[in-house]
Each structure stands twice: as C-alpha cells, then as structure tokens.
Amino acid sequence: MSVLVEEGPRLLAHLDEGPQLVHHRRRHPAPADMTLDRLAAAAEAADLRGRGGAGFPFATKLRTAARRRAVVVVNLSEGEPASHKDEALGQLRPHLVLDGAVLAAMALGTRQVHLVLPGETPAVGERIGAALAERGSSDRVSWQVHTAAAGFVSGQARAVIELMSGRPNLPVTAWVPEAVSGYRGRPTLLSNAETFAQLASIWAHGPDPATMLITRAGDTDRPRVLEVVLGGRWDAVLSPAELARPVLLGGYHGVWVPAGALANRRIAGEDLAGLGATLGAGVVLPLPEGSCPVHETVRIVDYLAGQSAGRCGPCRLGLPALARALDDIDRGVGSGALVDDLAATVRGRGACAHPDGTARLVVSLRRWFGDELALHQRQECGHGVLAAAG
C-alpha cells in the first residue's frame, strides 16, 4: 500500500491480525436478526454520520430508503486524491465494510448490494474479491461489483449510480435524493465504505468510543491513515510544528483553518463550526514546510478545475476561470474581487457539488489569508515562495 496505517481503537484495532474472515469473525459475529428499527436505533444512538464528506445522519438515510426494492451501495471509490482511508479499509478490514453492508441490506429487506471500487487502486478490488470469495453465499446477498473511473467526481453519488447503470461515470442532476429514488428509480442507500464499517463496529461493540478515520499528509514522506476518537485533541493527529501552521481540513473540497487554530480545539464538528470548517472526508493537510497557502490553493484549484466533468457550463467554464484568477493573484497581477465574483458565480450551479466545494476552499483562503494575498498582490510572499512573475 502507498500509505501507512496506524493501529486504532475500533476499525483499525488488532492490525497484526490479517484481513481474513477467520480473524474478523473471532471479534465480530456474523450479521443476523437485523431489523430496520434496531439498526436505525443503533445508528441514532451513535449519531453515526456519513464519512464520505457530507456528514449526513445515517439513520435518516436508512429510514428514507426503507421502501420496496431498495438497493445498498458501498462507495469505496475515494475520489478525493488526498484521502486513503477507504483504501486502508478495503485492504485491511474488508469484512467490516461488508458486514456493515449486509446489516443495512437486512434492515432494508433487500438482497442487492453493489460495491464500487476505486479505479486507480486495483489492489483494493483484488482484496475485496478475495473477501467476497471467503464469505461465499453465507450472507444471502447478491454482490455486484463496479469499478469507478479515475477522477475526482467519479465518487459522487449520482455519478456512481450512472456507472452502475452502464452509463459514463459522471454526475447528472438529482431531482430527489437517491435514498428516495436512485438506481433505476429504486430507493438507494449509498454510503461511504467507512460509514458501513462504523455501522458494523457499532452493532458489534456499541457506540462508544465514537471514532473517525483520518488521512494525514505532512512532514513524513508517506501519507498516514489513523483512527481518532471524536472529541479528542488534535495533537493526536498533528505535531506541534504542524499545529502552528495553517491546515487544510476535510480534503480538496475542505477549507483552510489558520495557524494555531486547532491547538486548543477538539476533533469535533462543534469546535470546527466556528471556523467554518467540518471534518469532511477526514483529510488533514498541514501546510508543508516552506510553502504558502496561496500557492497551495492555486495548485489545488487548478487540479479541481481539470477534474470538472465538463457537463455543466458554470463549472466547465467557471472553475478554470477561478484557477486563472487565483494564479494571477499568486503572480502579483490579479484581483481579489474577481476571485470573489467567480467563487460566488459557480456555487450551486452544477449537477453536483464540485463547484461548491472548490468555491468553499477559495473563500476560506480569502477569509483567513487576506494578508498573504495582499503580499502576493505586491509581488511578495510571507513564506518566501514566489511564483514566476509576468
């Protein structure tokens, strides 16, 4: 694997034991006797929220999808390039994810479970394939496997449903939530792999402690996946040096928080709300040593612009324009007003949240690093990083 995975309290417990079913079953009983109310109650007691980035309450989604001919979809595609937690789960704890999916299928009274694998990491598909073979037909569920295209938006819910339907793996407009009408018009419970893993863990071992998987990149050269207890302190994730620098929280669709902001806060939604941030997909990117938030944002927005599906005018045209406007500022020739204007123009005007997420990132840069931006507009940089001028 391209990432280091650290031992954790629940999902990443006992990593010395392999991913095989025999080890897993010693610690987690096979799913049985599951009803909608029991599973929803367990999810509610744990306040389980989706781990794909949006943080939607899982119990609500479960209840909404609890109608005839529902379908369960496990999203392992991990479109966010800085995130590796789904890859870690797929490789090391596949049965936890699969157990969660089976529990959900039982609760919904369906046998249809779809797994969406990451196109860029075939090793996950191999491991999942092996796990499915180990389980055989014991789950009384019909597994269907799909492989997502490489790319940021391939993991978006509607894009996944398009893939499952045999069409290009790109977003389309959702007139109703997929839990109401999704795959072939059927109620579709589509959630992130970690959400299902958490569900299985909660059912087997109760709601406490509530944990979350974090992917962090930093001064070590490989990204790391670790499991943190929600409500804990940030020094479990970041070194003191990193805490004293700006941090990008949530992923490329997350937001910046200013230097030192996390030092006295906990890993909890409430603490971050005041900063305009959420835990998102659990990606934590401290600003690399010697780099500059303006420069980093330019790089990320340029990447995000290139990842547009190209289906929606405001995104297809607006994101590259936004990237150019930011690049102009980075090189000292740009206008903050244009950046604000473009960020406001693209929000909410696409089939998916790709433009919204990009705009949020840019707005957070403008919010916290006004000084940095002003320096760049004078062709200086507080971190000594200057893009080539002109």
Add this chain to the structure above:
Amino acid sequence: MASSRLRVDWPSCEGRGLCHELLPELISLDRWGFPVIAGEVPEELLPAARRTVAGCPRLALRLV
C-alpha cells in the same frame, strides 16, 4: 400554498438564454450566458414560469 422553485438541469443547459428572454424578472444570465435564478417563484409569476419551462429548447428548466 406550496412554494415553487425553478431548477436548472445543468448538464442539459447550453446557455441559449431563452429563459432569460421569457422571465427576466427571475432569470438573469451570467458572463457565459448561463441562467442565474433569483429566488422562488411568486404566485403571480407561476403562469409565466410554466411558459418559460416549456420555452426552453433543451427542456433544461423545471418547476419544482
């Protein structure tokens, strides 16, 4: 009375601008010619909104 909103099916929209021609009270165009919807549809504009939905050559507008 349930409120009504105009929603754009963005993958279908090509920025032809007929919606703006038909309902300038609620629909303006951005710098690339794509519609910007300003808020919900008041009751007196509902008939006009329905005609605007029918008038889109790409059927990219819906009243929900």
Add this chain to the structure above:
Amino acid sequence: MNGPELWFLNRATGVVLLVLMTLSVVLGILSARSRVGRGTPGFVRGVVHRNVAVLSMTMLTVHVVSAVVDTYVDIRWWDAFVPWGGLYQPVWLGLGALALDLTVAIAITSALRTRMPRALWRVIHLASYPAWAIAMVHGLGIGTDRAAGWSLVVTGLCIAAVVVAGTVRVGGAVVRAVRA
C-alpha cells in the same frame, strides 16, 4: 363532389405546404444557433417555428380533405394515413401518407413535449428531415405540375434553403469545436 376547384385547391395547398414545411425545417435548423441579444430573440424564433408548423398542419388538412372529397380520383380517406394499398398512383400517394404519418407523430410529440423524455421527443423530431424529403418526392411524383418551370424553381429553392441552413449550422458547430 367533382370539379376543377377541388383539384386546384389540392395542388395549391400542395405547393404552399412545400414552402411552409421548408420554412419550418429551416427555422428549426437555425433555432439552435446564436445567443441572447443577437438578432431576433430566441423565444420569438421558437414561436414562429411553432406557428409555421401549426399552419402547415392546417394546410395539410385542407390538402388531404380536398383530395379525398374529390370524386374525380379514387382516394379514400384512409389512403392519407396508410402508405400502401392506394388505388390512384399508389407509390406517390403512399409516400404522401408516410410523410403525413411522420408529421402527425412530430406534431403530437411536440404538443406533449414537456411530458415526455427529451431524448424520445428529439428522436421523433429528427424525423422532420425525412418527412420533408418524402413530402417533396411525393409532390414531384404525384404532382401534375412537376414539369412546369415555376414548380422546378420552387422545389429547387426549397432544397437550397434547407441545404444552406444545414451547412450554416453544421459549419458553425465545427468552427466552435475547432476554436475550443
């Protein structure tokens, strides 16, 4: 009923139909171009296209009724819809019926446009090209004026109009794609 008036009416409506249908097709081709603010507003062009098409339907009704009612030739009312089994010039008449069937399908789906999947509406609407072409061939084959100079001029202009409009639209799309 008999008499040259019905015959003239049928021929006249036939020629007018050719022009109207050409106009409708050309308007449809050109409606896909151009943004707001340049020339006629888009919705006006859309309304004119629709009105010309509706006018064509009226003209088509008169064209068919005048043929059926006329006892000089044996055209039954169902010959207008069923492309085979006609007694008078069955091949050319059949083509006319085929063009009518396509046109009626286009008209009905257009009336129900907002209540059907757009892809289905579009596929049927594309049948306006073959409908127009078949109608033209019907006119050339069954029409007794086909050799007349004015008839050839009108036919030629109609074909030219559609070809030019089509070239403009396809050419514009190619230019835009190359520039992108």
